[in-house]
Amino acid sequence: MNETKQNGRRTEPKTPPPAARAAHASLGYRPLYRQVKELLIKRLGDGSWAPGQLLPSEPEIAAGLGVSPGTVRKALDEMSSESLLVRRQGRGTFVASHDEERILFQFFRMVSDNGERRFPESRIVSVSVAKADEHAAARLGIALKESVVTIERVRSLDGRPCIHEHIVLPRSLFPGIERIKQLPNNLYALYSTKYGVTIARGSESLKAVAADARQVELLRCEPGEPILLIDRVALGVDGTRAEWRRSLCRTDRSHYLTDLK
Missing domain, CATH: 3.40.1410.10 (Chorismate lyase-like)
Structure with a gap:
């Protein structure tokens, strides 16, 4: 098991919750933000996230997947550039609707x-x-x-x-x-x-x-x-x-x- 040093002492890294470990294990070995993007797109496709719905915050999504908020942000940015999501200043990120x-x-x-x-x-x-x-x-x-x-x-x-x-x-x-x-x-x-x-x-x-x-x-x-x-x-x-x-x-x-x- 990997260890880290903190204040001169060796400590074991925190273990993510089981759901996060399972999601993280499913990501495989491709660039991480791309894998996160694929998982999030699946949520659009299976209806877990409906058109017009407000997405959970980046830290919430990151915690659920066992990745960093920065990785989630990069995936969401790419999905926004492809018009799958809409970012609204001060309000959050929404699933794009076909208005x-x-x-x-x-x-x-x-x-x-x-x-x-x-x-x-x-x-x-x-x-x-x-x-x-x-x-x-x-x-x-x-x-x-x-x-x-x-x-x-x-x-x-x-x-x-x-x-x-x-x-x-x-x-x-x-x-x-x-x-x-x-x-x-x-x-x-x-x-x-x-x-x-x-x-x-x-x-x-x-x-x-x-x-x-x-x-x-x-x-x-x-x-x-x-x-x-x-x-x-x-x-x-x-x-x-x-x-x-x-x-x-x-x-x-x-x-x-x-x-x-």
């Missing part, structure tokens, strides 16, 4: 040509249940013919349709979502509060395509008009593929904007 402001700056990239960022209004066109085809199965990482829910909607700014969306969800993650009579504009908040699926990040690809008959009907554009296709797979905090979204966007009065850091 419109957060979505507007983290997930919604279409901006009016005058530079104004606004959250668009939405109109549900259809909601259906089907079996995943090869493309949906590959994008969502699920089995072929697994049950999926498809939401089709149109999003508008100032009453002008500008985005036609197809959203495909694994039905196992969102049971009964197809029966909700009025799906909210802010779907990510619904995923989090009702189903415990918090969208943390995603991957997108962009491509210019020509408007087909469906976009002509729903977006009131011209046949063959160039529009922007944004193909996104959104991931939960635990890395689960939670949503596949295809957004077909008019760009005659708006553009795609991202900040490079």
Whole structure:
């Protein structure tokens, strides 16, 4: 057993409580703050910490894990930089919630040509249940013919349709979502509060395509008009593929904007 010297005498180090020892043992041998971060992310994923919830203090978290407050602080700082947590001066650290402001700056990239960022209004066109085809199965990482829910909607700014969306969800993650009579504009908040699926990040690809008959009907554009296709797979905090979204966007009065850091 390791010993330390204190005032010229040899003393045994204090032994952390059993719960802290068990948590510390599970950390393994990777950089410590990264391991702490992974454990804390699991608490977000399993619902132990809900969106909007105030986290325990850094010393409390540190004592529970058997690590230093500085290690916890470094893990929380990284989670804050990834928009998983929100630090509020004088109030503490909170689990991030999918309010419109957060979505507007983290997930919604279409901006009016005058530079104004606004959250668009939405109109549900259809909601259906089907079996995943090869493309949906590959994008969502699920089995072929697994049950999926498809939401089709149109999003508008100032009453002008500008985005036609197809959203495909694994039905196992969102049971009964197809029966909700009025799906909210802010779907990510619904995923989090009702189903415990918090969208943390995603991957997108962009491509210019020509408007087909469906976009002509729903977006009131011209046949063959160039529009922007944004193909996104959104991931939960635990890395689960939670949503596949295809957004077909008019760009005659708006553009795609991202900040490079």
